[in-house]
Amino acid sequence: MEIDGLDLYNSKDALEPGTLAVVFQDYTTSVNTRFTVRDIINESFIVLKRRTGETIDVNAECIKLLELVGLSEDFLNT
Numbered sequence: 195m196e197i198d199g200l201d202l203y204n205s206k207d208a209l210e211p212g213t214l215a216v217v218f219q220d221y222t223t224s225v226n227t228r229f230t231v232r233d234i235i236n237e238s239f240i241v242l243k244r245r246t247g248e249t250i251d252v253n254a255e256c257i258k259l260l261e262l263v264g265l266s267e268d269f270l271n272t
Contacts, residue, residue: 232256232270 195202235256242248257267 230271
C-alpha cells in the first residue's frame with residue numbers, strides 16, 4: 195500500500211503527522227437505516243468543529259466529497 199508514493203510496508207521513512215488516519219467504525223450504528231448519507235458524513239464535521247472551532251459549510255463539503263468518489267448529490271438524503 196502506498197501513500198504519496200511511500201510504500202507503507204517496506205519503507206523505513208515515517209509519514210508526516212496528519213497524513214494517515216484510522217477510523218474505528220461501530221457496525222451497529224453504521225448500518226442504521228435511519229441515518230442518511232448526509233448524517234453519516236456530518237458526524238466527521240461535528241468532530242472537526244469541536245477540535246478546531248472551524249465552521250464548515252456542511253452541505254457544500256458533503257457534495258464535494260460525493261463528487262470525489264463519483265456519486266451525485268442525490269445520494270445525500272438516502
